[in-house]
Every structure is written in structure tokens, then in C-alpha cells.
Amino acid sequence: MPEFSRSLAAVALLALAGPARPADPLHARIDKHIAAGYGANAKQVAPRSGDDEFLRRAYLDLIGTTPTVAELNEFLADSAKDKRAKLVDKLLASPGHARRMAWHFDVMLMERGADAKVPRAAWEAYLLAAFTENKPYDVLVRELLSADGADPKTRPAAKFFLDRNLEPHAVTKDIGRIFLGRNMQCAQCHDHPTIDDYKQADYYGIQAFLNRSFLFPNANAPAAVIAEKAEGDVSFMSVFDKNKKLNSTAPRMPGGKPVEEPKAEKGKEYKVAPAKDVKPVPTHSRRERLAGAVTSTENKAFARNIVNRMWAMMMGRGIVHPVDLDHGNNPPSHPELLNELAAEFVAHKYDLRWLVREIALSDSYQRSSESRPGLDDPSADRYLVAIMKPLTAEQFAYAAMQATGHTDAERAALGAKGTEQQLDALLAPRMGPFRGMLGRGVDPTADAFTATLDQTLFVKYGSAVRTLLTPRAGNLTDRLNKITNPDAVADELFAAVLSRRPTADERKDVADALKTTTDRGKTINELVWALVASAEFRFNH
Amino acid sequence: MIPPPRAIFDPTTARVERELKHARPLIGCRFDPSGRFLFVSAEDDSVQRFDLLTGAKTSLAGHDSWVRAMAFVAPAAAPAPLDSVAWQQVRAASQALVGFGAAVLPAPKPVPFTLVTADYHGKLIWWQGDSDAPKPLKTVAAHDGYARAVAVSPDGTTVASCGNDQKVKLWKAADGSAIRTLDGHESHVYNLAFHPDGTRLVSCDLKGVVKDWNLKTGKSARDLDAKVLTKYDPTFMADIGGARGMAFKYDGTAFAVCGITNVSNAFAGVGNPLAVVFDWDSGKAKSFKPKDAFQGTMWGVHFHPGGAVIGAGGGGQGRVWFWKGDDPASIHTLNVPTNARDLALSTDGARFAVAGANGTAYVYNFTGVGGPPPTPPKK
Amino acid sequence: MLPCNYACNTADHATTRRAFLGAGLGATAALGADGFANPVHAAELKKAQKRVLVIFLEGGVSQLETWDPKPNTDTGGPFKSIATSVPGTRVCELLPLAAKQMHRIALVRSLNSQTDDHGVGHNVMLTGRKMEPGIVYPHLGAVAARLLNSNANALPGHIRIVPKGGSGFNGADATFLGPKFASVGLGDGKPPADLFRPANLTPTEDEQRDAFRKRLDERFAKSRKSAATDAYTESFTQAERVVKQAEVFDISKEPEKVADKYGRHDFGRHMLLARRLLEAGVTYVKVSHSNYDTHHENFDFHIEQLAEFDKPFSALLDDLADRGMLDSTLVVVMSEMGRTPKINDRYGRDHWGRAWSVALAGAGIKGGAVVGKTNATGTAVTGREVWTGHLFHTYLQAVGLDSTKNFYPNERPVPIADPKTAAISEVLA
Structure with missing residues (x-):
């Protein structure tokens, strides 16, 4: 059959499906449901996230770590209109x-x-x-x-x-x-x-x-x-x-x-x-x-639960929230959306990757986490502003290793033939302490973030973080030590750790610190630590 | 019929001759030098004397705490022991002849001897061990805490005692007056024994340090190592070990200490019984173990005049083990139905006894008759 | 892990939505103003800062070799009893120094804790309850830290000193009171990892980098702020305050003479550390002494362990009294159970919860009091039987708390102490 007639047949088939006409893709329907829920707050909806904000978020949510400086630069330089969708597909296809x-x-x-x-x-x-x-x-x-x-x-x-x-x-x-x-x-x-x-x-x-x-x-x-x-x-x-x-x-x-x-x-x-x-x-x-x-498809709670949980993973909050208290007195924030997600998920043969992709492509997911001025107390269940999600122990470990260039150095040491699996094996021993400390005592269903004294001391003085800051060929402190221009130091620092460009104030802070120091290496080490210990790094914003 | 004495010591002929019962769990046991009496101590603070000839049981009251140590001051040469089994038969025969109610054959007078006992309050008591109703003759507050063992010098002049105050003390056997304190142990002293030549005394403490005391100088001539019998259990954070039993070979060429080794759980008593036999001249140690796997403590050890080492102990059940020559594995094992907490051997080697945690003292002979045949130990 | 609704503004008052939705009681529940109804009462807070020290004799100490001797009976074992500073009260000879402190100590000799199991015993002794399905009660330490903790103190309110192992936070003992009141465990008295500034980081560098972090956080908070991000940035301030007091964990700061008094062994060091922590304002310290689970050679082992206990215990009571802290510090000597009166064939004593003893001293306690009796051989309580719940009420009332009030996790009232029991008034001053 020639190419032409085959696609015609496909169209015909779809047309035959009757009432279930090829509707909008699910991500568009998600946005309709969410937009319908804005109500009087529509004006306070945060704008679309910036490319850097989206990039960091997508990396953390989809592959559990932050982008390299090269990946950041490449994405920011890309002028293609569909670059976000392409990125999502690239990340979903990657071993990460x-x-x-x-x-x-x-x-x-x-x-x-x-x-x-x-x-x-x-x-x-x-x-x-x-x-x-x-x-x-x-x-x-x-x-x-x-x-x-x-x-x-x-x-x-x-x-x-x-x-x-x-x-x-x-x-x-x-x-x-x-x-x-x-x-x-x-x-x-x-x-x-x-x-x-x-x-x-x-x-x-x-x-x-x-x-x-x-x-x-x-x-x-x-x-x-x-x-x-x-x-x-x-x-x-x-x-x-x-x-x-x-x-x-x-x-x-x-x-x-x-x-x-x-x-x-x-x-x-x-x-x-x-x-x-x-x-x-x-x-x-x-x-x-x-x-x-x-x-069984007769057990509606089965699909409903998992789509709600995947939604919560991506959006920072379940449509039913908390995710394990689905009952009449705790109604979903968007009941129709939840039903539609569940039905589509079953229709797509319980395809989690498809579901995650659809959520990631939605405008609702891609909203900025910056509140508009005057919106001090956004109601979380309306999704006006992207919810900041604390990094899990694993995300924090991988992000910290990526941010400090440890991952870069390990990847370089593996050489061009190194696989992602080999890299994971190299990173595993360093992930252990993060898992033990940041994953411990955390009730995975609790909706309150806690930072316990030991967890903070772990970030502050612990060797797991400290040893990542020691200069080593190709890691961040090593790279920064070799850069002489203070602005370039700030650019590399913020790109590597926070996946964004520094503001003018931040460039000045970095320049001031480097100007007054008697021990440049130590100051660079301090700067990297400060960024890794910041709230901006701790959360997927 | 009494079989003729066997020329070679054969542990497989060991049989229970009699079971001597007491109401409370037993702690220690000793034969007097003549072999006529078995003394046992019990958890009711008493010492009990069983007359093996007549079967009479006499209670010795005077201690306020548990007694484990008993030793005898006796004339240098103890007379040949009576054959109590034979005598019982003679007496029974005489009763049968004259009928019940008639005067029974009177038991012969025992050979006189002094008994010295020690208790867990550190007190020593001297008794006239052969009297009809022994009373404390002399009481000495000897140690602070447990007095764990006493021994009498071969010449009968000196009593040695040791205890939890980490001291070894020497006393005049005649009047209980203090002679000397031997300082040097750094943990509880568990046991001691005189060398048959009377010039030396060995003592062993909780940490397995054996001291060889020169009795002329009062100094330790050497330290020997029985640390295989001790352990600091890191789980329970406590020390376990020490010489639960100690004995010299009659010719003075060796001595043995026994206890528990390989402890994996001190607080459940999980370990293996072990006797350590030291060559006197070289000080070299050899370990004697039960042939079969057994968990528990060896509470008593003796050298049989026939050339074997006998050990007894238990943990849950009891055992008696025999070793011969240099074979480190026991050649024969007897099952005891209760934890054997002490082992006594008569001077002539004709009998041995164990002190049962069930309140029974089991007296064995080597006649191969009497009592049930020994059951082979369970795997 | 999902962020909190920012409506509650600060992490401290993060009354979780979960709390309103009837999740299992195991979940963390914030206890805000509407949680513990007008918590602890202002009047109670005004009183001197009260503290609690629990000395936990791990494995199950023998009551017969300590507080309730039965010498010269079938169950008494080889030891004698000795007179104490309280006429008529005798204790086992293994506690000669504690005997001289008896005028400061109240004994409860009639505890029936109703379990012969280590784990259950530990739990019931520290929670004052039988274990129940569906709810896990917080330990005494978490309750004390929650109800007695002064906000002025940055140090953790609930510390456990254990004989071995590593040190760390987040004991699973606060349950619904929340991780803030969970214990910090100090293995062998070692301070928690990462408490001390690394050697290669100078105080100036530390301050500089933290100042830089603060600037970043302040900028970030201008447009992105949540209870969660606030909690995170605030935790650095709290950590800084604890770091400044890190010396509290270092007993080498104590004079040699004092260390000698407590004894130069692990438990002596741990008791001295406990005193330092209490003095620095830690609300609750539990020191464990291991081990008393003497199924074999009960008597030999009690000689060894109690000798190690007696000296630092007595030194600590003197030390607290000398420092004027004994009146405000409740001291409890407990265990997960007692030991069988029956002596087994290995000279051991086995597990026993039916009739045993606990000693109390210090804050709110009537020194010299002896409550309850066991029979001649210690096999049964014959007078004034008490349960762990009675003791739990007693501990709290001794430090001035109303133990008949409720906690409100998930808006459900949970009595602080078992309402089927009440304080043992005879031991309360």
C-alpha cells in the first residue's frame, strides 16, 4: 500500500471512533481543567517559567538531577519553538x-x-x-x-x-x-x-x-x-x-x-x-x-491512586491530598481532571512514561514558581504558582554531585565509552550518606517538610558535602580556580550549581568576595558551599 | 558378687552408685580424706554431710551465704577407705540374721579430720568434720566479698583462701590465725591449689591470670596464661571466665584449671567447657575438650590416680568427661540429668561425685555394676 | 514529601492538613495552640526549668540484687542486705554507696509491668502504656521535651546516651509529637557527627560562607517563599546556636577530680556527660548501662555491673545536690523488667515483669519513701501494686506537669498518661 493511502486509512479509523474524536492532547485538557479552577485568582496566575527555571525543574523531575553547564547553555541558546517538548522527550528516553x-x-x-x-x-x-x-x-x-x-x-x-x-x-x-x-x-x-x-x-x-x-x-x-x-x-x-x-x-x-x-x-x-x-x-x-x-478495571481506586501520585510527584501536591486519604470528606481539588487522568491512563495501557510526559508538557507544570507581587498566600490546590518541591535524598545527592562538578569529573574519567550505568556505579557510594541522612526519619506521606538539626549539620559540616568541594581535575572548584575574570567565575558558579545566570547583584557579591580574599581557593570553596546550602538549591522550584 | 579390682583404670566402668538427695540446688561437693563422707553445699547456705557408710545425713549450719569451697585438714596419711558397698551388704546381712528391731551392726568410728569451708560473704569456718553434729569451731572474716575457694597444704599446716577482693590469704590450719596475704591479682580470684611438694601455691583469677606463688617468699614466681578461659563479652559488656575448678596431679608434674571458653553469649552461658592442663616445669598449657559439641561450663576437674583427667560440668544438662594421655578429645562421656556444678574425687580414686543443680549429689564408682549403665551422650 | 500549605506561615506552626484529615496516629502531628490546649499552662512554665534523668539498666536488672533483697531465702541468692541512710530500709550489699543516698531516694517495690519481653518491656516502661495496635505512644523523653522544653534553649531536649554505636538524631521515639522531640542518641557518649566545625574551616570562613548563603536565601525569599523554604533556612540558624554550645558534649572540660568521682569507666563518663547536658539545659537525658540480662551467672555479673553503677549514681546525686539541681531534676532508675526470683540451674535469673522495683530521686520526690511490698521470696506483689502507667503519671507530676491532660494529634484527644492509672502520691513530695 502506498504511503498516502496508509495515512488516509489511519484518519478514517480515527474518524470512525465517533464521539471520542481525536480530542486535544491530554496536556491541553489538563490545562483546561486547571484554568477552570483559577476562578477569581486568574489574574494572579504566575507566568510561564523561564527557560532556565523549566530546564532545572524538568531535569530534577524527569531524571533526578540537574543539567550540566553545557546542557544549560545549549538549551538557553536553542531558539526552536518546541525545544521544551524536545527536551522532555530526550530526558524521558534517557537512562536517567x-x-x-x-x-x-x-x-x-x-x-x-x-x-x-x-x-x-x-x-x-x-x-x-x-x-x-x-x-x-x-x-x-x-x-x-x-x-x-x-x-x-x-x-x-x-x-x-x-x-x-x-x-x-x-x-x-x-x-x-x-x-x-x-x-x-x-x-x-x-x-x-x-x-x-x-x-x-x-x-x-x-x-x-x-x-x-x-x-x-x-x-x-x-x-x-x-x-x-x-x-x-x-x-x-x-x-x-x-x-x-x-x-x-x-x-x-x-x-x-x-x-x-x-x-x-x-x-x-x-x-x-x-x-x-x-x-x-x-x-x-x-x-x-x-x-x-x-x-482490575472495576477497582477504580487503582488507576485513580497512581495518576494522583504521579501528579503529586510532578506538581508537588496531589489532586487528592494527602495522596493516601482519598475519601468523600477530602474531595479532590479537580475531580474531573482526576477522572480524566485515570481514564486516559487506563486507555493508554497504564503507560507511566506517557502520563509523566503529558503532565510535563502542560502549561500548568511549566508555570513559574515566582509569585506575582501581591500574591502572598497562594492557595496551593489551585496551582496558580508552581509549588516548590524539596529534593528527595537521591535528587539532592545527584544534584550536589552534578553541581559541584563531581559527576563531570567522574564522567570525564570514564571517557567517551563510559555508560550511564558505569557512572551510576561510580556515584553510588557517595549517594549512600545522603540517602541515610536526608531520607531518614522522613515520613514519605507527610505533607510538611522538616529540616532536622542533623540534616542541616550534614550539609553544613558533613564530609559528604565537604569532600565534593575539594578541587579535583574537572570539578567545579578546580574549574573556578582557573578562571580569572570574576564575572566569568560568577557565571560558571551559578550555571553549575543553580542552573541559571547570576544577577548583577550576585555578580557583584562574587567579585567583592574574590577582590578582598587572601586565599582565593578557599573563597571559591566557600562560594560553592553557600550555593549548595541555599534554599534555592534545596528545592525544585 | 564384687568383681575383682581392675588392673587398668577404665572409665567405661563408671556407674552411679547412689543418689544423695537434698531439698535445694547443690553448689559444691568434696569427699573427706578417708572417703567415708561426701560433703555437699547448697543454695540454702548449708553444708550437708552424707555418711556413705551408714547413709546418715547431717546438716552443718553456720554460714549465712552460699558455700562453694570445702577443704580438709587431716593426718598426713589417711587410712585406707572402707568399702562402703561391702559394708552395707555386711550390715544388711547382719540385720537379716537378727531381724528388725534388733541392734544393728554399729558403724565404725570415722577417722578424725577438720573441715574448712568458705562462703560468699568472705567467711571461713572451721569444723570438726567427723563429729556427730559438727558445729563451727572457728570463724574468720577472710575476704571482702566472695571467698571462692579454699585449699589445705599437703602437710596440713596451712589453709589458703581466695576471693573477690583479689587477694589470696594464708591461715594457720591449727587456729585460723592469719599468716600472710598474697597480693598481685587484679581481678576476682576464682580458685587455688597447693603443689604436692608444699612449696608453691597456684591461683587463677577471672581474667585467666594464673599466679605461681612461692610460699617461702610470698611472691609470685611466674604468671601462667589461662586466658582461653576468659572473655570480655562486648555485647553484654561484662567479663566471664575464671577457674571454676582447679587441681594438681598427685605427682606434682601438672595442674589443671577448668571453666568455659569460646563464649559467644556470656549472659546465656553459650560457650564450651574446657580444661587447661599446665605442665608444671615448662608451664606449657594443653586444652582438653569434650569430644562432642556441648555448651556449658566445666565446673570441676581432677586427676585420677589411674592416669586420667576427669571433668564435670553442664549447662542445661550435665556431663562427666574423661581424658587419657595426650588426647585432647575426651575418650568417654557420662550424662548427668542435671547441671553438674562441682566434681569431687575420693583420695583413692575409687569414687567421684557431682553436685547437681537439682539438689542431688550423684556418687559414681568404677565397678561396672550398680545403677543404670551409662547412656551414650546425645549428639 | 510534599510542601506545606504556606497559609500557616512558619514551620513551627505548620498545622498540617493531614492533621485534620484523620490519618493514622503514627503520622507527625503538629501541636499548635489548638493542639495541646493552652500548653502546659503559663504558671507551670514559670517554675524553674525542670529536667528528667532516666538511668536505664539494660537487659533487666535483678530487683533482688538491688532494691528489694530477700537474703537467706530460697530466692535470695548469696548476697546479704545492708542498712541504708533510711532506718528500716535495706538494700542489697551490691549498692553500698546508693545505700548512703537512700534519704534522697524513693523506692517503688511493687511494680507489675506485665511483660517479660525486652522490647515490650522497654516500650511499656518508657511510654507508661501497654502496646496497642493503631497507635504508637511517644517515649517519656519526647513527652518531657515537648512539655518542659524551654524555647530559649537551642540544644535538643531529648538525648539518649547509649553504651555503644554511633551518634545520631531522629530516634523513633517521639511518634505523633513530631521529629523535633525525637531523641538524639549519643553512642558511647560521642557527640553527633558534624556537630563540630571541621578543622580546615576557620570560624571566619564559616561565617563568611554562611553570610553569603543568607544573602542568597533572602533574595530567593523575596519572590519564592514557603513554610518549607523558611524551615530550611531557619534550620541553619538553629544549627549555628547548637554548634556554639558544642562544648557541652565534651566531658574533657570537667575537672579531673570530678571525673574521678564518677569513675573512670564508660558508664562513669556517660553519667558525667548526662550531668553536663542537664546543666546546660537539656530537658531529658537517658543514660543506658549495659547489661543485666543475666540468664547465666546472675550473681557474678551483678557484682560487676552494679559496682560500675553504684559509684557514678551516687556521685551524680551528690553532684546534682551540690549544684542545687537535684530539686529540679527527677532521677529515675529503671529497666525493661526485673529478674525471676527463681534461680535457674546456671545460677541465672530469667525475665520477670510481675513484681519488681524502680528507684526515684530528686525533683518532686519524697526521699526515703518506700512504696509497695513483695512477699517473702519476692514472687508476688503483696501490697500497692503499680503499673507502668502509675509511674508515668508520677514522673510527670514530680516535675510539675498535669499528666491527666491530653495531646491532640489529628484532633483526637490522646491522654498524656494512661487514664486508667494515676500518680503514686506516696512518693511525691
């Missing part, structure tokens, strides 16, 4: 995007708990592979919720269960929170006192998928796998119930129908019967139904 998503999903799924039965390296490799191939989200979650840890090939996927020791309340609570956006912890003991939507029966409906499962041979064994019995039901009683009525439920998703359970013939309940030191295999597995029930 899989790394960033692996970081994000690690924290989302494991919440920085201690590694136990599945080693960190295997888990990270699993996530990295999943995001490198852009594995559809429903497929990923089915793997996470169905792996039993017995097959070494799929054991990393079982980390969600294994590292929670399959503790019934921990996994029930976290399935609700992490995959359904519903923190039903209080429903463990009674219907939620302030949230009408969270019922005790919903909580135990989830638990019923897992109540027959246990760790084999025992929970303490490092190589434990998930095994299951053929019998046992959940029972629960409200602590408020004076009659102490004992209830039970079949496995089901919140608000959904109980899964149909085939009755096993008496005596044939097991494929492998339980015995001492034998892992039993029931004829009918409740746990195997879990992954299907969670990811």
Missing part, C-alpha cells in the same frame, strides 16, 4: 529517567524501611529494569502482588510483602494506602471515626486475600517465601460495639464485590498438603486473586 522512576517507586513502595529479605541491590535492579522497558504499571503491580519469592528470578518483586514480613496489618494498611490511596489504618479496629468511607469491612476485605498466607519456613528465615493454607477466615469486631459481634468477610476490594471462591472438594483442598517442613499449596489460592482484584 528509569533511574529517577526507580528511586521514586522504591520510596513509594517501601517507604525507606530497612531492607530485610530482599537485598537492596536486587530490588533496585528489578525496578530499574522495569522502568527502562517502561513496564505498564498494572503489570508491575501484578508482579509485586503475586510473586511469592520462591523463584529467584521474580523474588525481588516479592519485596513489598517479604520485607513487611507479610505482617497482616502492615500489608493490609499499605495495600490500601499505596495502591488504593486509602489509609484505612483506623478501620483496623472500627469504622473510621471521621471518615465515613473507610469501613472496617473494607479493611478486612483486603486482609482476607492474605489471611491464609504465611512466611515459610518462618518469618525469621532470610530466605523465607510466601506459602498459603487452604482454610481460615478473617474475623473482626468493632471496639465500639458493645455487643461484641464478630464479623467476617470474603476477600474483596473496598466497595467491590467479594471474589467468588470455588469450593474445593473435601480432601482435595491442597495441591501439596501441609506437613512438617513442607510448603503447602492450596488448590484454591486467595492470595493469587489479590493482584487481579487490585489491578
